[in-house]
Amino acid sequence: MSKHIQQLSVFIENKSGELKNIINLISKQDISIKSIMVADSTDFSILRIICDDVQSASNILNSHGASSTITEVLGVSIKDFTGSFAQVVGILCDNGFNIKYTYTVNEIGNGIFVFKLEDNELERAKEILTSKGIEVVGQEDL
Amino acid sequence: MSYAIQQLSVFLENKPNELLAFTKILKKANVSIEAIQLVDSSDFGLVRSIVDKSEVAKEALHEAGFSVKVTNVFGVKIADKIGSFNKILKVLAKNEINLFYTYSFYEEKNGIFIFCVDAADFEKATNALVKKEFEVVNSTYFQ
Amino acid sequence: MPYSHEETLESNALKGLQSKRLKETLQRVKKTPFYKDKIDINQIKSIDDISKLPFTTKKDLRDNYPFGLLCVPMDEIVRIHSSSGTTGKPTVVAYNEHDMNVWAEVIARAYTMAGLTSKDILHNATGYGLFTGGLGFHDGAELLKIAVVPSSTGFTSRQLMILKDFQATAMTGTPSFALHLAEKAKVEGYDIKNDFALKVGFFGAEPASDGLKDEIARIWGIDYHEIYGLSEIVGPGVASSCKCSKLLHINEDHFYPEIINPQTGEVLNDGEAGELVVTTLTKEALPVLRYRTGDITTLTHKKCECGRTTARMKSVFGRSDDMLVVNGVNVFPSQIEHVLSQNKHITLNYQIIAKKKGYLDKLELDVEMNQTLMSDDISKLEKIKKELQAELLNALYINVDIKLVKPNTIERSEGKAKRIKDERMS
Numbered sequence A: 001m002s003k004h005i006q007q008l009s010v011f012i013e014n015k016s017g018e019l020k021n022i023i024n025l026i027s028k029q030d031i032s033i034k035s036i037m038v039a040d041s042t043d044f045s046i047l048r049i050i051c052d053d054v055q056s057a058s059n060i061l062n063s064h065g066a067s068s069t070i071t072e073v074l075g076v077s078i079k080d081f082t083g084s085f086a087q088v089v090g091i092l093c094d095n096g097f098n099i100k101y102t103y104t105v106n107e108i109g110n111g112i113f114v115f116k117l118e119d120n121e122l123e124r125a126k127e128i129l130t131s132k133g134i135e136v137v138g139q140e141d142l
Numbered sequence B: 001m002s003y004a005i006q007q008l009s010v011f012l013e014n015k016p017n018e019l020l021a022f023t024k025i026l027k028k029a030n031v032s033i034e035a036i037q038l039v040d041s042s043d044f045g046l047v048r049s050i051v052d053k054s055e056v057a058k059e060a061l062h063e064a065g066f067s068v069k070v071t072n073v074f075g076v077k078i079a080d081k082i083g084s085f086n087k088i089l090k091v092l093a094k095n096e097i098n099l100f101y102t103y104s105f106y107e108e109k110n111g112i113f114i115f116c117v118d119a120a121d122f123e124k125a126t127n128a129l130v131k132k133e134f135e136v137v138n139s140t141y142f143q
Numbered sequence C: 001m002p003y004s005h006e007e008t009l010e011s012n013a014l015k016g017l018q019s020k021r022l023k024e025t026l027q028r029v030k031k032t033p034f035y036k037d038k039i040d041i042n043q044i045k046s047i048d049d050i051s052k053l054p055f056t057t058k059k060d061l062r063d064n065y066p067f068g069l070l071c072v073p074m075d076e077i078v079r080i081h082s083s084s085g086t087t088g089k090p091t092v093v094a095y096n097e098h099d100m101n102v103w104a105e106v107i108a109r110a111y112t113m114a115g116l117t118s119k120d121i122l123h124n125a126t127g128y129g130l131f132t133g134g135l136g137f138h139d140g141a142e143l144l145k146i147a148v149v150p151s152s153t154g155f156t157s158r159q160l161m162i163l164k165d166f167q168a169t170a171m172t173g174t175p176s177f178a179l180h181l182a183e184k185a186k187v188e189g190y191d192i193k194n195d196f197a198l199k200v201g202f203f204g205a206e207p208a209s210d211g212l213k214d215e216i217a218r219i220w221g222i223d224y225h226e227i228y229g230l231s232e233i234v235g236p237g238v239a240s241s242c243k244c245s246k247l248l249h250i251n252e253d254h255f256y257p258e259i260i261n262p263q264t265g266e267v268l269n270d271g272e273a274g275e276l277v278v279t280t281l282t283k284e285a286l287p288v289l290r291y292r293t294g295d296i297t298t299l300t301h302k303k304c305e306c307g308r309t310t311a312r313m314k315s316v317f318g319r320s321d322d323m324l325v326v327n328g329v330n331v332f333p334s335q336i337e338h339v340l341s342q343n344k345h346i347t348l349n350y351q352i353i354a355k356k357k358g359y360l361d362k363l364e365l366d367v368e369m370n371q372t373l374m375s376d377d378i379s380k381l382e383k384i385k386k387e388l389q390a391e392l393l394n395a396l397y398i399n400v401d402i403k404l405v406k407p408n409t410i411e412r413s414e415g416k417a418k419r420i421k422d423e424r425m426s
Helices: A018-028 A054-063 A081-094 A122-131 B018-028 B054-063 B081-094 B119-131 C011-029 C047-052 C058-063 C097-113 C133-143 C156-166 C175-187 C210-220 C333-342 C378-396
Strands: A005-013 A033-040 A044-051 A068-078 A101-107 A110-116 B005-013 B033-040 B044-051 B068-078 B099-107 B110-117 C077-083 C091-096 C121-124 C147-149 C170-173 C200-203 C223-230 C235-241 C248-250 C255-260 C274-280 C291-297 C324-326 C329-331 C350-357 C360-368 C400-405 C420-422
Touching: A005 A018, A005 A054, A005 A110, A005 C400, A018 A033, A018 A044, A018 A054, A018 B081, A033 B033, A044 A054, A054 A068, A068 A081, A068 A122, A081 A110, A081 A122, A081 B018, A110 B099, B005 B018, B005 B054, B005 B110, B018 B033, B018 B044, B018 B054, B033 B099, B044 B054, B044 B068, B054 B068, B068 B081, B068 B119, B081 B099, B081 B110, B081 B119, B110 B119, C011 C047, C011 C274, C047 C255, C058 C091, C077 C097, C091 C097, C097 C133, C097 C223, C097 C235, C121 C133, C121 C156, C133 C147, C133 C235, C156 C175, C170 C175, C175 C200, C175 C210, C175 C360, C200 C210, C210 C223, C223 C248, C324 C350, C324 C360, C329 C333, C333 C350, C333 C378, C360 C378, C378 C400
Parallel strands: A101 B099, C121 C147, C121 C170, C170 C200, C200 C223, C350 C420, C360 C400
Antiparallel strands: A005 A044, A005 A068, A033 A044, A033 A101, A033 B099, A068 A110, A101 A110, A101 B033, B005 B044, B005 B068, B033 B044, B068 B110, B099 B110, C077 C091, C223 C235, C235 C248, C255 C274, C274 C291, C324 C329, C350 C360
């Protein structure tokens, strides 16, 4: 595993049909989407997508005038949901990591939790989690 | 047939360890988290979770001083993710359902997509999806 | 009985007075760097020659910011006010003691037109501060020994409480505030007809249809009077309505009115709609010649039943430029553009939308999202919005709602961009 999970964030206005239009654009390409999460704010939302070809997704969106950006996020494989999630959150917090947001990714066989940390913190987080026997998942593992 | 799944929304200050405190309480109450989503906003975060024992969770969180709100959401089982997710959005848009947010999670062999719509549109949304032969999970699914 | 005898002069006497005062004004301004080379005093024999004088515009005031047009030393100045400018700087006006007396006098005329006496209590719900509104209404009331309650704007619940407890018999404010206050009174369980002692209201600073004025009069059970003015001339008090109609008597012994075609500058006749131009005849600190107000109206010299012989104007019903009035505050789109151009996050793809929120006005600024602004961090985006809102509040004195919209949705246009959408009904 070389790269962390590449998450695509897309700006959408809180108007009806906006989300559908974006999803439509991506699904027309041959891109496999692993997870979708809509984070809503006052008058807009940020659509966060994890897929197997983030560059193509980004290109198709940009060519249609959508605003998007690619962010690196930490993926952690979790076997048993309850215990492990609390355990991972515990390790991250004890080591001073600030969890900006988190959500789950669909993967047959496993749960993968995605954590957004501060920029540049991913490598250190990966080291610490791995040393505690917790599996960190990267973009190629999806 | 009730499709309303109780989602707990908990307000978290953007302070360190707030999320940890939340997960610890649920663990102590022996509540299993089926799906969880932490959303960042301006000066606070919102944890949305679906658990197996929502009443127990609510009690435990209240006692620990957290602000908890329960929202009715519905879940749709999807085998193939993209195509169906797109189709679901089409059904909702056609019926003029206002979608607040959505997230997905893994459950055994399936993906489940959770949708939060305007309370007034809830029945219309679930009926429309059932009619189009989508598998909307019933409210006791996670218990 | 009118407050001043000048309100009932027969036309020759009035003309004579105006001619005399115009010549005095020209003597005052001829020494200023701004007017010196623009006027030829010998050409002006009477008030009828006024169209030979040049116009003065808001830009002239801006170019001479802050005190370039002053005709007296700062030592003599007793008050400085400012109002909305078109860029980053406000428009500045200044008064000496004589000017302050004129100002109070014209307001006193307005109150007298409505029948107020020293027995009355005036609830002054017009904003105090740099704007001329609040203090203008205030000083005129004190001249008539009316008890003034300087409640200014905001804090609606408290205003209702003191309106009832103090039993004010008159009030001032904007028409939209009058409606907002009435609605709030209803919500808070007041009995409008019995809890309050209001007989008269003085409203202005924003346009209002005849129907709206009648509605306000009906809801509050009061006589509706309008007071018109602008800071560059004196403040409120340039004109006011009497009991006879909705037309406003212009205090033309102090402020000489003309109506012009805003494109050509040609002076128009009574009844023809055009831009109101006003010349101050008695101001000493900052006189202005043929000032272009930007307000569209008509004039009439027909007799009025109240006996006042001064010319009357219709309530302003348009603008010759793109200025907006939002809850009584003048807003120039160029002010907003100025703030945006200084903000490093925002591109210049934006649109201003004026809306109604209940009875009050609301300004919304739609800003396009773009690749530079785009971020995964919602709190960062919200913070940028909040900062922009604070910058606009500082510049405009009003709150603007900021809304992020997706890229390429705001109309582009060649030439003058269609920056403003006014969705309010008049």
